[in-house]
Amino acid sequence: MTAAAEGLRAAPWLVRAYQELQRHRHLIVHGNVDDVVRWNNRYEPLAAVLGEFLTMTGYRAVGRYSLVDGITYRDEAMRGTAEPLTAAPAPTATEPVPAQSSSRQAWNPFAAAPPAAQPAAQTADAGREDGGRADRVARADESLRRAIRAAPPAQPRTTPDALGAIRRLMTQTEAPVAMVIDSADLIVGAAGQLDEHHRANVAHLRHMLAEAAVAPSGPGLRNAVVLVVRDLGELPAWLTERPDVAAVLADRPGPAERADVLAGQIGRFHRAAEAPAAVLHQAVTTLANLTDGMTVRDLQTLEVTSRLTGIGPGAPRRLVARHRFGVRDDPWEQLDIDKVRRADQMLGARVMGQPAAVRAVADVLVNARVGVDFVAGDAETGNRPKGVFFFVGPTGVGKTELAKAIAELVFDxxxxLRRFDMSEFSQEHASERLTGAPPGFVGHEQGGVLTNWVRERPFSVILFDEIEKAHRKVFDKFLQIIDDGRLTDGHGRTAYFSHSIVIFTSNQGAATLHRSHPGGVPPYQFVQEHFNQAVARFFTEDLQRPELLGRLGSGVVVFDILREQVIRSITDKFLGQITASAAARGFELVFDAPAIHRAIVEHVMTSGAALGARPIRDPLLEQWIRVPLNRWIMANAPGPGARILVHRTASSPPFGIQRYPGEIVEGEHP
Structure with missing residues (x-):
């Protein structure tokens, strides 16, 4: 059997399995073992397919052992062939048989003394009696032997008993036989180590693998053990690394196989009967591309999703998204077009002084909403995230705030927004936390913090903060996200990023910006070039991963430094919040705004410049205005409608609180 000859009649991995059996190797079938498998132009469970496959390969008896059902065979003819070979050897003519009951005590050579001598006459009579008895014993012995040979073998009661029977089956040379052992990890793997029979199970398996014989009759096949396990890592290294054992991955269906499955059911999709043949054909091709990574069972339920959602074959991308993420509304489809048109203004009102960054994000939102792309339709897989950004610039200038604003704008x-602080992933072992620990390691059952989040919240903004602090291995996962739009965790579950926005942030180049431009405040063009060069050095020289920089493309967004007008705008924003809070409590605030602006700008542009806009709210406005204001209100208990003046003073803090000059509020304490 060759791949060319079989074509799509069987799953491609069965060709590899056939070749390994011809090389006299045992098999470990792992991976997508819970799915249905293509065989002879139909899809059947793996157990049924393996039975037919091994029979076709030339094995005269094919059995299966599971912890639940014990040893079973494909049919009664195979049972009749195999069971006599698994039985313990029958007693031979020289072996003792069970003692027969008699009225006389038989002579026992191990007794204390032989029987006493008898007279001659009595001896002759006894001889005749003994001769008759001997004949009867012989006839009974032969009858017993025939019954033993005709009786069915006793069924094994424990796993070691069953493996012992399978071992006898592997060592015989009368007929080529194969035995499939399900859930091998529960028998000889880490999951079975608590079983009291584990050591015996391992010993039996080692012997049967090493002692398996080649049957001289038939096609010259070696008796074979086929171990089935979901995760190859659950089996011990001594088993997976044996030269007489081959691990065969039962892979998920490829493009041709997916197209075959979809072609058989596309006619049952919602309103498919009304669609032209060309539309259905194109839908099959597109869906085969979009469903990469799905199992056959997943593909077979696409038609159900189509009928439930009312999405026909003419919208394959929408259909796959609904199927993959559940029958729920897609925020990207429902994103208000007017909101997208005003994205520049809405984002700019929250993130001040960063028009270039806001414009770049708004452009991505427009592209995602309108949908015009470099392909005519849905032919591409479309698994990449909706947007991928690399925000770089000084600290405290609005990178994280813009990420929050995107989440609010798109997903309400x-x-x-899910933020991952990359300083927590600086160690090599910590990088596995994103997708989950490998099998056998602590925390494996919990999955990955990143993959768990994306599987639960596929419509979200993923923020990887300060990625220069992450371990180099983490960047391999970043490349998968950008390229394929998906990650698979330690349990084999896939998280898709196709409906997410992924943002990386970095401060690369911030420490050297002012040294590289000593002549005052640099213009934005200089800032942009400086940070672009810093990012390029980081990926090409420090990480030696230029391919990542290439994947980001125009996603590198440089944030500007804080300028005086921006500092004033941010200050006014916080003062407005304090004013609204005071008004809700019945007070009217009057600020000496020019004095406050001058004080904040002076402080931020000198000693606090390295922290960006963060000091404006805390500690400056917190210590200069909010705390003194609350203390003054506590001490003076102004009545409702009181006007309060916040003005510059020569004391510390630099701003004082008092009643507005000339304002008298009835009922206010003096």
Whole structure:
């Protein structure tokens, strides 16, 4: 059997399995073992396919052992062939048989003394009696032997008993036989180590693998053990690394196989009967591309999703998204077009002084909403994230704030933002936390913090903060996200990023910006060039991963430094919040705004410049205005409608609180 000859009649991995059996190797079938498998132009469970496959390969008896069902065979003819070979050897003519009951005590050579001598006459009579008895014993012995040979073998009661029977089957040379052992990890793997029979199970398996014989009759096949396990890592190294054992990956269906499955069901999709043949054909091709990574069972339920959602074959990308993420509304489809048109203004009102960054994000939102791309339709897989950004610039200038603003704008929920602090992933072993620990390691059952989040919240903004602090291995996962739009965790579950926005942030180049431009405040063009060069050095020289920089493309967004007008705007924003809070409590605030602006700008542009806009709210406005204001209100208990003046003083803090000059509020304490 060759791949060319079989074509799509069987799953491609079965060709590899056939070749390994011809090389006299045992098999470990792992991976997508819970799916249905293509065989002879139909799809059947793996157990049924392996039975037919091994029979076709030339094995005269094919059995299966599971912890639940014990040893079973494909049919009664195979049972009749195999069971006599698994039985313990029958007693031979020289072996003792069970003692027969008699009225006389038989002579026992191990007794204390022989029987006493008898007279001659009595001896002759006894001889005749003994001769008759001997004949009867012989006939009974032969009858017993025939019954033993005709009786069915006793069924094994424990796993070691069953493996012992399988071992006898592997060592015989009368007929080529194969035995499939399900859930091998529960028998000889890490999951079975607590079983009291584990050591015996391992010993039996080692012997049967090493002692398996080649049957001289038939096609010259070696008796074979086929171990089935979901995760190859659950089996011990001594087993997976044996030269007489081959690990065969039962892979998920490829493009041709997916197209075959979809072609058989596309006619049952919602309103498919009304669609032209060309549309259905194109839908099959597109869906085969979009469903990479799905199992056959997943593909077979696409038609159900189509009928439930009312999405026909003419919208394959929408259909796959609904199927993959559940039958729920897609925020990208429902994103208000007017909101997208005003994205520049809405984002700019929250993130001040960063018009270039805001414009870059708004452009991505427009592209995602309108949908015009470099392909005519849905032919591409479309698994890449909706947007990938690399925000770089000084600290405290609005990188994280813009990420929050995107989550609020697109998903109407700021909690749709998930931030990962990359300083927590600086160690090599910590990088596995994103996708989950490998099998056998602590925390494996919990999955990955990143993959778990994306599987639960596929419509979200993913923020990787300060990625220069992450370990180099983490960048391999970043490349998968940008390129394929998906990650697979330690349990084999896939998280898709196709409906997410992925943002990386970095401060690369911030420490050297002012040294590289000593002549005052640099213009934005200089800032942009400086940070672009810093990012290029980081990826090409420090990481030696230029391919990552290439994947980011125009996604590198440089944030500007804080300038005086921006500092004033941010200050006014916080003062407005304090004013609104005071008004809700019945007070009217009057600020000496020019004096406050001058004080904040002076402080931020000198000693606080390295922290960006963060000091404006805390500690400056917190210590200069909010705390003194609350203390003054506590001490003076102004009545409702009181006007309060916040003005510059020569004391510390530099701003004082008092009643507005000439304002008298009835009922206010003096």
């Amino acid at each position: 929920d700021e909690s749709a």
